[in-house]
Amino acid sequence: MTAATRPMRGSKQPISALVIIHTPQLDVLLLERAAHPGFWQSVTGSREHQETLAETAWREVGEETGLTADDGKLTDWRIANTYTLFPAWRHRYPDGVVENTEHVFSLCLPERRPITPTPTEHRAWQWLPWREASERCFSWSNRDAIGLLPRHFSGA
DSSP, X not given: OXXXXXXXXOOOOSEEEEEEEEOTTOEEEEEEESSSTTOXXXXXXXOOTTOXXXXXXXXXXXXXXXXXXXXXXXXXXXXEEEEEOOGGGXXXXXXXXXXXXXXXXXXXXXXXXXXXXXXXXXXXXXXXXXXXXXXXXXXXXXXXXXXXXXXXXXXX
């Protein structure tokens, strides 16, 4: 296969933000992927251009839920997980990229609230107690992050 006939690879950056949206009672919002029914997750997405990680987190929250900075408090946990990209999603990244580094944030809302998901990305959403939410996630990094929620959120 020549360069002219090789399919064009994606340009996503292998740097992302994971945002656990929760209430003071530690109820967690999960989204079900539209293209992968049964794959439940928190808000997540890749950094674009030179935005900061917090800007990435807020942009993804807005795109995936319709929530804004007025809705709650975003906290950077200063945790980064590096994981191997699923082969089915590697085409979104430049040639040779097989790992992503995901930075963990949380967004505390005063209470459970309805959201407006992007239909092309998510087919359903639900609020669950943190333990149940952790068990429902398909991603180990998402599952582990939700498991840390009680230690990272003091309720203050």
